[in-house]
Amino acid sequence: MSDRPRFSFSISATDGAGRTGVIAMKRGDIRTPAFMPVGTAATVKAMKPQDVRASGADIILGNTYHLMLRPGAERVARLGGLHAFMGWERPILTDSGGYQVMSLSDLRKMSEEGVSFKSHLDGSAHMLTPERSMEIQRLLGSDIVMAFDECTPFPATRDEAALSMERSMRWARRSRDGFDAGQDHASVSALFGIQQGSMHEDLRRISADRLTDIGFDGYAVGGLAVGEGQDEMFRVLDFAVGMLPADRPRYLMGVGKPDDIVGAVERGIDMFDCVLPTRSGRTGQAFTRDGPINIKNAKHAEDPEPLDPDCHCPVCGQWSRAYLHHLIRSGEILGAMLMTEHNLNFYQALMADLRAAIAEGRLRAFADDFRARYLRG
Known part of the structure; x- marks a missing residue:
């Protein structure tokens, strides 16, 4: 790859909690605040890659769960990686697959090791762990890799949210280790951790502190846009965003409506997908x-x-x-x-x-x- 930086984030201006800047990576710059079009199955539906780029997108999102099932991460790797496969030369962020497997409530079983599940396509059995998620994202050639986490359902009791968050933090450590084990890929890509804790300020604080101790290139706010409504989402963002390192990008996963995005930018969010x-x-x-x-x-x-x-x-x-x-x-x-x-x-x-x-x-x-x-x- 080029002699560009593996990953850097610079803030050029702030206004209140809002910030604008640039994430620099091997495959190009990402202007922030940034919206990432979703290319679930190696395609932004109904769009050619050049038209996605022409719209102003600097980065797109791919989906680990769907790509591991079809066409398969190993196949994509044999064909030169996700960028070559789909004809998109700029950065790609891949989610970990955690949200999708958690949503398969009738088809999956969760343990400390990971999540075993049956494919929604053909019923075949699979196991997704932090280590396997890192491996799949490495095979795809992702530029920004997401840690594997448990997406806490909503609503959840405080005890349920605490147990879920604690497991996600253990998986975050394993994700970090699994990512670092793929040295060639880790040298040209970035890893983001995901804050959990549902609607609870104290749990969000614990999660942010654990993630910061592990160390990530960027940090996502997870567990929102799951049915809590805009007012509650903004209430959580009012305390959750400031818990994350100010010198790293902050990514609000799965959001959202235009007015959601505007309100989240006012609260310090740098990246979005929906x-x-x-x-x-x-x-x-x-x-x-x-x-x-x-x-x-x-x-x-x-x-x-x-x-x-x-x-x-x-x-x-x-x-x-x-x-x-x-x-x-x-x-x-x-x-x-x-x-x-x-x-x-x-x-x-x-x-x-x-x-x-x-x-x-x-x-x-x-x-x-x-x-x-x-x-x-």
């Missing part, structure tokens, strides 16, 4: 500065206006709401492609606006104006 812009695009929902719209609605059947008159994406520059309404109502593949392309461009434009607002010291004003217009619409 399936919402791509999934919504495929089902006919577009994100605009005046709030989301359902393009299937009959009122759009003869609307000559673009999805968002303030959007500069290729879709808004060429096609009308009426045409997109026709495509989605007709089940045309192009409809899913164009709606997804717009949504990803909207998200990346939002991140660029947030970075500029922080750099210019007007984050609070931007956030207030964005929320007022978005929620009113």
Whole structure:
């Protein structure tokens, strides 16, 4: 690889708790705050890699669970790794698979060793441990590797949350050791730890301290966006984010809606991922500065206006709401492609606006104006 740094994070400006900066890695820079489009199965659905990049994305996310089952991590490795396989040359973050296997409540069994589960595809038996998760992410060639953790369900009692967090911290240590064992990969990639503790401040503090003692390149806030609602999520972020090292990136996993992202950036989060812009695009929902719209609605059947008159994406520059309404109502593949392309461009434009607002010291004003217009619409 190039002589660029393995991993570094520099903060160029702050405004309140919000920060903007750059993560530098072998495969390129990641401007923060950053939104990572989700490429679950080695594809950002309905998008070509060059179009994902053209939207402004510096990094995408791949999924350990889905890729280990199909086509298989070993196969991807034989074919040159995930970047070559899917034609994406820039950084890729892979999640650990923990969230997916935990959600297979009827198909998995958890122990201190890891999680045994049956594939949702064919019922075949598998075992995912911290060590195997590190191995899979190494075979995929991930640039940012996530520690294997137990995603605490919501709601959970304090005792349940404590037991879950403690196990995640033991697995974090094993993940660190497993990552370091793959020396060639560890020399060109980064490892992030995941804070757990559910809604409890004292448990979040214990988790943050344990992770800091182990030492990671970045830190994720896990166990949120699991049904607790925005107010509760923000309440937890108000105390949880500041517990993590200020000189490392902070990643809020699985978030989210545009107004979730704005509020989390105000609280010091640097990285996000969510399936919402791509999934919504495929089902006919577009994100605009005046709030989301359902393009299937009959009122759009003869609307000559673009999805968002303030959007500069290729879709808004060429096609009308009426045409997109026709495509989605007709089940045309192009409809899913164009709606997804717009949504990803909207998200990346939002991140660029947030970075500029922080750099210019007007984050609070931007956030207030964005929320007022978005929620009113």
